[in-house]
Amino acid sequence: MPATVILGGQWGDESKAKVVDFLMSSHEAVIRFQGGANAGHTVVNDDGTFKFHQIPSGILYPDVTAVMGNGMVIDPFAFRDELGELLNRSIDVAGRLLLSSAAQVVMPHHKFIDSLMEGELKKNHIGSTGKGIGPAYSSKHSRRGMRMSDFLLSKEDLHEVVTRATEWGNRDIELFGAPPLSTKKVAADFVNIQELLSPMFTDTQELVTRWKQEGKNIMLEGAQGTLLDIDHGTYP
Known part of the structure; x- marks a missing residue:
């Protein structure tokens, strides 16, 4: 399975999406493998300007499968x-935009905690985008998070x-002295979006293994x- 890897060598904003778009015509699939909605990938083509945050920018090629x-x-x-x-x-993304059922979910409390942490750090803040990325990964590694597969329940x-x-x-929000989120409202919002997401899930590990075998x-x-x-x- 030939693979082309596009990575940024600085702090972001290296025009990765422009490179992806330039090279995409010789590829059959594109995979976003890390990060979340804090990304800002911009593609400009004959159809205008497209800004991507989570969906792989290679989706603009009609014969490409995006994961x-x-x-x-x-x-x-x-x-x-x-x-x-x-x-x-x-x-048209039908049948060619696929979600890993093993990916983690960014929840409302992750974004709230993100903003609270930045406020607590004040002048020493790290410049978080407030998208909840760090707290979501923290939940993943502490096994307190939610997986995309839970939408199949x-x-x-x-x-x-x-x-x-x-x-x-x-519990974490209350440590900052901030009011807790309504669990009832958050749960209702997630149930309401369930139907949209469910058809897009797949076992991406099995899929990529098959792609490897097919070259x-x-x-x-x-x-x-x-x-x-x-x-x-840089750290912290």
Whole structure:
């Protein structure tokens, strides 16, 4: 499986999407494998300007399959809005925009905690985009998060999962002296978006393994930049 990997060598804003768009014609699939809605990938073509945050920018090629992989933290509501913009501009994604069921979900408390942490740091703030990316990855590694696969549960079970995760988040919110989120409202919002997301889920690990066997040309579209990495970049 030949693969082309596009990564940023700085703090982001290296025109990664422009490079992806330039090279995409020789590839059959594109995979976003990390990050979330804090990315801002802009493509300008004959149809105008497109701004991507979570959906791989290679989706603009009609014969390309786009995958949002298990390493991402996905904001389902931001995804809904981004998808809506593509559909409004007659970009057909049916059957070729796929979501990993193992990806983590960015929840409302993640974004709230993100903003609270930035406010607490004051002049030493790290310049977070407020999209909840860091807190979502923290929930993932502490096993207190929600996976995209939870959208495949019954409405009742999904409601329970969202309620439990939000209760965990509210404990952290209360440490800042801020008011907790309404678990009832958050759970209802997630149940309402369930129908939109469910048809797009797939086992991306099995899919990529099959692509490897078939020798497909794959584009791996990175987000942010190397110098934002907590191991290889600046810290804190």
